[in-house]
Amino acid sequence: MADEREQELLDRFRYAVLLEAVRCLDEGISSAREIDIAMRAGAGLPEGPLAAADKQGLDSVLRRLEELEARWGERFAPPRRLRDLVTAGRTGLEAGRGFLEY
Amino acid sequence: MYVFKAAVIGAGTMGAEIAQVISLSGLPVLLKDVDPKQLERGMAHIRDIYARRVQRGRISEREAEDRLGLVTAQLDYQGFSDVDLAIEAVPEKLELKRSVLKELEANLPRTAIMATNTSALPVSEIARGLEKPSRFLGLHFFFPASVMRLVEVIGGEATDEDTLDSGVEFVEGIRRIPVRVKECPGFLVNRVLMAGLAEVFRAERDLGLEPARIDAAVAASGLAPMGPYALADALGLDIAQEVAQTLQAAYGDRFDLGERIAELVAAGKRGAKSGQGFYTYTG
Numbered sequence: 001m002a003d004e005r006e007q008e009l010l011d012r013f014r015y016a017v018l019l020e021a022v023r024c025l026d027e028g029i030s031s032a033r034e035i036d037i038a039m040r041a042g043a044g045l046p047e048g049p050l051a052a053a054d055k056q057g058l059d060s061v062l063r064r065l066e067e068l069e070a071r072w073g074e075r076f077a078p079p080r081r082l083r084d085l086v087t088a089g090r091t092g093l094e095a096g097r098g099f100l101e102y
Numbered sequence: 103m104y105v106f107k108a109a110v111i112g113a114g115t116m117g118a119e120i121a122q123v124i125s126l127s128g129l130p131v132l133l134k135d136v137d138p139k140q141l142e143r144g145m146a147h148i149r150d151i152y153a154r155r156v157q158r159g160r161i162s163e164r165e166a167e168d169r170l171g172l173v174t175a176q177l178d179y180q181g182f183s184d185v186d187l188a189i190e191a192v193p194e195k196l197e198l199k200r201s202v203l204k205e206l207e208a209n210l211p212r213t214a215i216m217a218t219n220t221s222a223l224p225v226s227e228i229a230r231g232l233e234k235p236s237r238f239l240g241l242h243f244f245f246p247a248s249v250m251r252l253v254e255v256i257g258g259e260a261t262d263e264d265t266l267d268s269g270v271e272f273v274e275g276i277r278r279i280p281v282r283v284k285e286c287p288g289f290l291v292n293r294v295l296m297a298g299l300a301e302v303f304r305a306e307r308d309l310g311l312e313p314a315r316i317d318a319a320v321a322a323s324g325l326a327p328m329g330p331y332a333l334a335d336a337l338g339l340d341i342a343q344e345v346a347q348t349l350q351a352a353y354g355d356r357f358d359l360g361e362r363i364a365e366l367v368a369a370g371k372r373g374a375k376s377g378q379g380f381y382t383y384t385g
Contacts, residue, residue, distance in 0.1 A: 006319040009305045014325055016301035016356075020294045029284045035294075038281040042244055042252035042291035044327040049294070072308075075356045 014052075015068055015076060018061070021049040022079045025099070032099045054098035058082060058091045103215065103268040105275065109134065109188040111202055113144025113175070116219060117191035119247035122148045125172040127276040132174050132181055145175050151248050179209040187272055189241060191219040199228050207232055215268055217241040221292060222348060225258035225285050235260035239269050242289055243278075254283045254290060287352035288345065296349055296357060299342070302330045303360050313380050335379035339363055340372045 021035050030038065036048020053061045061082065068076035085091070085098060092098035106129075110121045113135035121144070124131040133148075135141040152166040161169075174181065182188070188210060192202050199218060206216060216238045218228050225240040232238055240256030253273045257266050266282065273280035283290045306316060317329020326333075334342045343364065349357035366372075366379060373379035 005309045005311055006315070009302065009309055009311060009316060010319060010323050010325060012301045012305045013298045013320065013330070017294055017298040020297035024286075024290055024294065027284070027286065029286055030281060030290055034281045034283075035290065037279065038252055038254065038283075038290050039294060041279045042250065042254070042281075043295045046324055046327070 011064065011068065012072070014049075015061075015065060017045075018049045018053050019065075019076065019079065022081060022099075025050070026079065026081060036100075050099035051093075054092035054100055054102075056092070057094060058086050058098050061092075062086050103186065103213070103264070103271075105129065105186040105268075105272050107181075107185050108132075108272075109182060109185045111135075111188060111190045111206055112192035113137075113141045114191065114193070115144075115147060116243065116245065116247065117189075118144035118147040119151070119245075120189055120191055120219065120243055121173055122151045122248050123243075123278065124276050125169045128169070128172070129276065130172045130174070132176060132185065134176050134179070136177065138177060141175050141177065145173070148173055182206075182209045183211060185210055185214055187215045187217065187268070189217045189219055194220060194222050196223055196227060199223065200231055203228065203238075204231055207234070213237075215239070215265055215272075217269065219243055221289070222345065224287070225256050226260070229258045229260055236262040237265050239265050240285070240289075241269060241273065242283075244291070251279045252291065253278045253280050255280045256283050256285055256289060258285055288349045292345055293349060293353075296342075296346055298326075299330050299334065300346060300357050300359050303362070304358075307360065331380040334363070335373035335381055335383075338373045338375055339379050340367050342373075343367055 024030060024035055025032055032050050036050050039045045039048050062078050065076055065078040089095060090097040093102055096102050108124050108129055109132040110117045111134050113133050121131050121133045133144060135144065152170050155161045156163050156166050188206055190199060190203055190206065192198055203216060218225065218240050220240055221242055229235040229238050239261045242254035242256060244250035244252055255266060255269045255273060270280040302316060313331040317331050320326055320329045343359060346357050346359045370376060371378040374383050377383050
C-alpha cells in the first residue's frame with residue numbers, strides 16, 4: 001500500500017497529466033476521444049486521462065485540484081472547463097457526461 | 103487518396119522501422135538513403151525485425167520473405183515517378199529536412215503526398231520552400247515504430263483537408279492508429295507525458311522520495327506501464343532533456359526537469375544506451 005507521500009506523488013503525476021490533456025483540449029489540439037486514444041496507444045497509459053477523470057467524478061477531481069493548488073501552487077489551478085462541467089452537472093461517467101459523452 | 107506505392111527517405115533506425123511497418127501491411131516501399139553503408143544497416147535492421155517476428159511465430163518464414171521483398175533499397179530516385187506517398191525520416195535538423203524534401207518534391211508526381219517524420223520540429227517551418235505545402239503533413243511515428251501503434255497526423259498551416267484525410271487513411275492502411283493533432287510544440291503525446299514527468303521530478307525533491315521507490319510506486323499503482331525514471335532512461339536522458347527544453351521554452355516552467363537530469367547528461371550518463379542514467383545498466 002502506498003504511504004502518504006507516495007500517494008501525494010501519484011496524484012501529482014496523475015493530475016499534471018490530466019491538466020496538460022485539458023490544456024490540449026482547450027487549445028483544440030485534438031478531441032477528447034483522440035487525446036485519450038493517443039495517451040493509451042502512444043504512451044502506454046492503461047486509461048486515457050480524460051476518461052479516468054470522468055470515472056473518478058469531476059466534482060471529486062475539482063476538489064482534489066483545489067487542495068493541490070493550495071499546497072503546490074497555481075500550476076494545479078482547476079481549469080475553467082472543469083468548473084463549467086461541474087456547474088452544469090456534467091460530472092463524468094455516472095452523470096452520463098463529462099469530458100466525454102456516455 | 104489510395105496509396106499503391108510508398109517511399110521512405112532516410113534509412114536510419116526510424117526510417118527502416120517505418121519501411122518495415124509499410125511492407126508488413128503488403129505495400130511496396132522504396133527505402134532511399136544517400137549513404138550506401140546506412141542503407142545496408144537499415145536493410146539489416148528490417149531483416150532483423152522480420153526474423154524476430156518469424157521466431158515468435160507471428161508470421162511464417164514464407165510470408166516474411168514476401169514482405170521483405172516489398173522493400174527496395176536504393177541510392178537514387180528510380181521508381182519515384184509513381185510513388186503516392188513519401189515519408190522523410192532524416193535526422194531532426196531543419197535545414198537538412200528542407201533540402202531533402204525539396205529534392206524529393208522534384209522527383210515525385212505532382213499529386214503525391216509528402217510527409218515528415220518529426221517529433222520536435224514545426225511542420226509549417228519544415229514546409230517553407232516547398233512548391234506544394236498543401237500536400238505536405240507531419241506523420242509522427244513513435245519509437246520503435248515496428249512496435250508502437252500510434253501515429254500523430256499533424257497538419258501545418260498550409261496542409262489541406264484532403265491531404266490530412268489521406269494521411270489518416272494511409273496510417274490505418276498500414277495498421278497503425280492515427281490521431282489528428284493540431285500543430286503545437288511537442289505535439290500531443292510527448293507534451294502531456296512530459297508534463298507528468300516534470301511533476302514527478304519536482305515531487306522527488308519536495309517529498310524526498312528516491313527514484314527507485316517512485317518507480318515502484320508508479321508501476322504498482324497501474325497509472326503507467328513503467329516508472330518515470332526507467333522511462334526517461336529508456337528514452338535517453340539527453341533526448342528527454344531536449345524535448346523538455348523545447349516544451350519549457352514554449353509553455354513555461356511546468357516543463358522544467360530540474361538540475362539532476364542536466365548533471366547526469368553533462369557527465370555522459372544518458373540513460374540505458376550509455377549504460378548509466380538514473381539506473382546502472384549492464385550487458
